[in-house]
Amino acid sequence: MTSGDPALARAVAPLAPPGVLVAVQRVAGTQSESLMASEAVMLADAAPRVRQRSAAARHAARRLLRRLGVPPCEILKDPAGRPVWPTGIVGSLAHDDDYAIAVVAPSSAGLGGLGVDIEPAEPLPAEIVHLVLTSAEHRHCGGDLLLARLLFVIKEAVYKAVNPADNVFLDFHDVVVDLATGQARTRTGRTVAFAATIQPRLVAIARWTPIAGR
Ligand SMILES: CC(C)(COP(=O)(O)OP(=O)(O)OC[C@H]1O[C@@H](n2cnc3c(N)ncnc32)[C@H](O)[C@@H]1OP(=O)(O)O)[C@@H](O)C(=O)NCCC(=O)NCCS
Known part of the structure; x- marks a missing residue:
């Protein structure tokens, strides 16, 4: 809608x-x-x-x-x-x-939490890539700064999904994103499923369930 x-x-x-x-x-x-x-x-x-x-x-x-x-x-x-x-x-x-x-x-x-983020489909500034991506994520993106920004969006959606329940501040490196499985893992031990799109804007929806998410 x-x-x-x-x-x-x-x-x-x-x-x-x-x-x-x-x-x-x-x-x-x-x-x-x-x-x-x-x-x-x-x-x-x-x-x-x-x-x-x-x-x-x-x-x-x-x-x-x-x-x-x-x-x-x-x-x-x-x-x-x-x-x-x-x-x-x-x-x-x-x-x-x-x-x-x-x-x-x-x-x-049956969801424990939901998170969403939206950003323009524009590249992540190169100077902050290392702040947002782990070295493995960086390798996966292979210099694709639009994909790097998608990971930024996914991490923010994950943060919003877990923070109301956990009340723990997470840095970008505290959320590790696996684009292949559509799952992210937080430093606090949650597994969060996500779905994302790049066009016409960068959008991610993240969610976890109380049983699978811990
Ligand atoms: C929560 C946060 C990610 C929001 O990002 P943003 O770029 O400022 O703003 P967005 O447009 O994406 O989202 C804003 C909405 O997020 C929601 N929000 C704010 N803090 C939130 C939190 N702790 N948990 C869940 N949702 C939150 C609010 O509804 C807000 O909208 P509103 O002000 O109209 O009510 C950011 O404010 C923040 O606290 N960041 C610190 C943690 C972080 O980013 N770590 C790196 C990713 S793991």
């Missing part, structure tokens, strides 16, 4: 595993009025552009929650910046300058 870009809709739909809903929303097409009252208060000090990105993500999330029968509700943030979902829902938000994305699932889907 997408507002604004059919090609992006086609690309992200297959990334969502069974039971997970995904929606993309164009930032430019979103009014800050999409924020509910307490969200607007929460974001009062944010720059207008940041507020609009967060509004777009919440607009997308509420469309999905409606499909799950959840009435319109605020999606606030905890003190660490993590989104607070209604009881019985797991989810994740992300936004870049142009698009926001939301993923949600009911707890009946």
Whole structure:
């Protein structure tokens, strides 16, 4: 489900595993009025552009929650910046300058956590490749800086999937990505499955299950 870009809709739909809903929303097409009252208060000090990105993500999330029968509700943030979902829902938000994305699932889907990230399909700056990739990942990318940025996106999605449960800061090298198996392993011992696309934007959806993920 997408507002604004059919090609992006086609690309992200297959990334969502069974039971997970995904929606993309164009930032430019979103009014800050999409924020509910307490969200607007929460974001009062944010720059207008940041507020609009967060509004777009919440607009997308509420469309999905409606499909799950959840009435319109605020999606606030905890003190660490993590989104607070209604009881019985797991989810994740992300936004870049142009698009926001939301993923949600009911707890009946059996997921311990969900994470999502989105970035423009542009190469990772060469000077930060060593910060993001382990040496094995670096070898795998073989100088392909767009692929390197995809790994960046996957690692961020993995972080968002595990951080609400683990509350542990992870560096990029604390998440090791295996593109061949579609699984990442965290320093804290979680195995996180992911699906990702490169075009028309870099998008990754990560999830773990309480049994398989530990
Ligand atoms: C969480 C984090 C990855 C978000 O990345 P970002 O580039 O700032 O922003 P994104 O657009 O990708 O995502 C923003 C959304 O992430 C969500 N988020 C923020 N902190 C989160 C956390 N700890 N866990 C899960 N989700 C989080 C929020 O919903 C936020 O949107 P909102 O502000 O509108 O509510 C980043 O802020 C962070 O804490 N990084 C430190 C850890 C890290 O990146 N390690 C390297 C990868 S392992």
